Amino acid sequence: MLTRRTALAALILLIGGSALAALWARSNLWRDGPRHDAAQPTQAQPPSLEIPSRPTFARAESPPKAHAVAALRDECFDVAERLVSELPGNLHAVCLLGTVHHRHGNDAAATRLWDHCLQLDPHFADAHHTHGLRDLVAGDFAAAEEHLREAQRIDPAWEEIPLPLAQALASQGKRDEAARVLESFVGSHPESSEGWWRLGQAYYELKEYRNSERCYRAASEADPPSAAALYGRAKSLEKLGAAREAREQMHKFCRLRHEEDRTVRAARKSMTDEDRLRFRVVQTRMTAGRVCLMAGSLANAQTHFLRAAALDPQHRESRETLCDLYQRQERPADAVPIRQELCDLEPDNPRHWLSLGFLSNQTGRPAEAEEGFRRVNELTPRQADGYAALAQVQMLPDRNPGEAVELAKTAVDLAPTAPHHYVLATACWSAGERAAARAALEQAIRLDPADPRYREAYHRLEREQP
Numbered sequence: 489m490l491t492r493r494t495a496l497a498a499l500i501l502l503i504g505g506s507a508l509a510a511l512w513a514r515s516n517l518w519r520d521g522p523r524h525d526a527a528q529p530t531q532a533q534p535p536s537l538e539i540p541s542r543p544t545f546a547r548a549e550s551p552p553k554a555h556a557v558a559a560l561r562d563e564c565f566d567v568a569e570r571l572v573s574e575l576p577g578n579l580h581a582v583c584l585l586g587t588v589h590h591r592h593g594n595d596a597a598a599t600r601l602w603d604h605c606l607q608l609d610p611h612f613a614d615a616h617h618t619h620g621l622r623d624l625v626a627g628d629f630a631a632a633e634e635h636l637r638e639a640q641r642i643d644p645a646w647e648e649i650p651l652p653l654a655q656a657l658a659s660q661g662k663r664d665e666a667a668r669v670l671e672s673f674v675g676s677h678p679e680s681s682e683g684w685w686r687l688g689q690a691y692y693e694l695k696e697y698r699n700s701e702r703c704y705r706a707a708s709e710a711d712p713p714s715a716a717a718l719y720g721r722a723k724s725l726e727k728l729g730a731a732r733e734a735r736e737q738m739h740k741f742c743r744l745r746h747e748e749d750r751t752v753r754a755a756r757k758s759m760t761d762e763d764r765l766r767f768r769v770v771q772t773r774m775t776a777g778r779v780c781l782m783a784g785s786l787a788n789a790q791t792h793f794l795r796a797a798a799l800d801p802q803h804r805e806s807r808e809t810l811c812d813l814y815q816r817q818e819r820p821a822d823a824v825p826i827r828q829e830l831c832d833l834e835p836d837n838p839r840h841w842l843s844l845g846f847l848s849n850q851t852g853r854p855a856e857a858e859e860g861f862r863r864v865n866e867l868t869p870r871q872a873d874g875y876a877a878l879a880q881v882q883m884l885p886d887r888n889p890g891e892a893v894e895l896a897k898t899a900v901d902l903a904p905t906a907p908h909h910y911v912l913a914t915a916c917w918s919a920g921e922r923a924a925a926r927a928a929l930e931q932a933i934r935l936d937p938a939d940p941r942y943r944e945a946y947h948r949l950e951r952e953q954p
Contacts, residue, residue, distance in 0.1 A: 537604055539572065540600065542565050543593060545592075557765050560766055560768070560769050561765055561768075565588055567588075567792070568581070568584050568587075571585070574785075575785075579609060579612050579614070579615070580614060580779045582601050583615055584772070584779065586598040586602045586615075586618065587772075591768055591771075595622070599622075603615075606619075613643045616639035617636065617646075619635040620633075620635035620653075623635060623656075629656045636649055636653040647673075647676075651682060653669055654669045658690055658693070663690050663693050663694050666686075667691060667694065670686055670690060674703075679710050680710065681707045681708075681711030681714055682707075684704070685703070685707040685714065687703040688702075688707060691703060692723065697724045698728065704718075704720040704724055707720075708721065713744050714744075715745045718738075719745075722737035769796075770799050770800050773795050773799070774792070774796050774806060774809070776792045777789040777793045777809065793806050793809050794806075794810065804830060804833060804834070807829055807830050807833075811827050811830070811843065814826070820850040823847050827840060827843050838874070841863040842861070844856075845860030845861040845864065845874075845881075849880075854884055858881050861874050861877045862874075872905075872908060876895070876899040876908055876911045878895050879893075879899065879915050880892070880915075882915075883918040889915065890919055892918060892919065893912070893915045893924075895915070896908070896911045896914075899911060900928075904931075906942065909929070909931045910941075910945070912924075913925045913929040913932065913949075922949070926949060926950075929945055930946070
């Protein structure tokens with residue numbers, strides 16, 4: 489006959505394939521790199537393609553600073569040119585090289601490289617996107633609209649297209665179309681202050697002042713404080729005849745605008761050419777890393793992400809991407825210190841603590857896992873994930889099975905799902921509460937009768953009855 493400890497281990501193993509795995513997946517969403525992972529263009533690169541010459545630059549800094557700036561600038565070009573060489577035929581690499589030239593003022597070379605991508609694949613959305621952004625800055629709004637619409641047609645879910653597309657439309661007087669694009673965008677991105685602000689602008693120009701006031705108010709609530717949103721709301725309220733409220737918003741705008749101007753001036757004064765070039769290297773490294781990921785070159789991708797993180801100790805995206813990469817490679821020990829850095833950078837972000845808890849548990853450090861999950865529960869006391877995860881830590885040998893039961897009950901109260909009832913069943917079994925364990929498993933089966941793991945766990949539990 490199976491021992492009680494063996495049955496418990498089997499149940500915990502099953503949970504690892506359901507509730508724990510589901511929680512982990514939600515805490516580590518893989519972020520896309522360059523677009524079209526499922527349909528990468530791989531046409532052979534024609535021999536006529538020549539790597540453009542690098543532009544020359546005047547040295548505006550003193551010699552030591554100039555050397556550092558030149559080294560960072562060269563790193564941008566080195567990364568992109570090496571990527572084109574190492575991944576022949578990869579249009580994402582060519583597009584990145586075009587972007588590097590564009591960022592350093594060589595628009596002619598950038599255009600040739602992006603056009604080269606479209607000659608090989610007219611449906612390559614990245615090149616349409618970069619063309620569109622360039623045309624928008626250049627003031628060719630019709631061309632910008634054409635390229636951005638094509639990029640959106642190819643990839644309707646690309647969230648970086650609607651805002652510049654709306655700007656191109658509004659700049660041509662197509663404010664109704666701009667408003668429709670922006671309404672759709674804020675519907676799926678209600679946290680976007682810029683989206684609400686631009687929508688407020690569109691409605692204001694359409695003389696729909698109630699809508700513009702609504703959108704400017706949402707912009708302030710999505711990202712407070714926002715001077716531009718306060719100004720727009722004040723002007724909308726004025727048009728609606730709400731003079732007193734309009735004056736209040738205008739006073740708030742004036743105070744905030746003064747503070748923002750002072751902050752911007754200080755930031756510009758303190759930022760050097762070296763700072764700007766360092767930021768560009770980080771951008772280039774991140775894109776190169778994503779291109780390598782799509783090409784299956786994980787070691788090179790890791791090198792790029794590590795370099796980006798080293799260049800900017802505050803850079804969150806590089807650290808998030810490294811954690812996701814290590815998770816894919818089943819290297820939780822390497823991910824732990826990176827996730828800890830993210831917890832230090834954003835101590836109030838429960839997702840970081842949840843991920844750190846899972847990683848600590850995977851690497852055999854239940855005390856650190858417990859600390860992470862307790863932090864999650866402090867930050868999100870009405871969310872079930874942290875309680876369910878902590879319950880699984882506390883039901884391990886030599887910990888606290890009684891607390892595990894209470895934690896699992898809390899998770900079920902907050903979210904009565906089949907996986908959480910499953911966690912509760914395991915916690916009750918580990919605490920010797922067999923009847924409660926049976927009842928929790930029966931509820932899991934009722935909630936999700938198609939999942940065979942719950943029935944298998946129930947049969948295991950039944951075989952363990954004295």
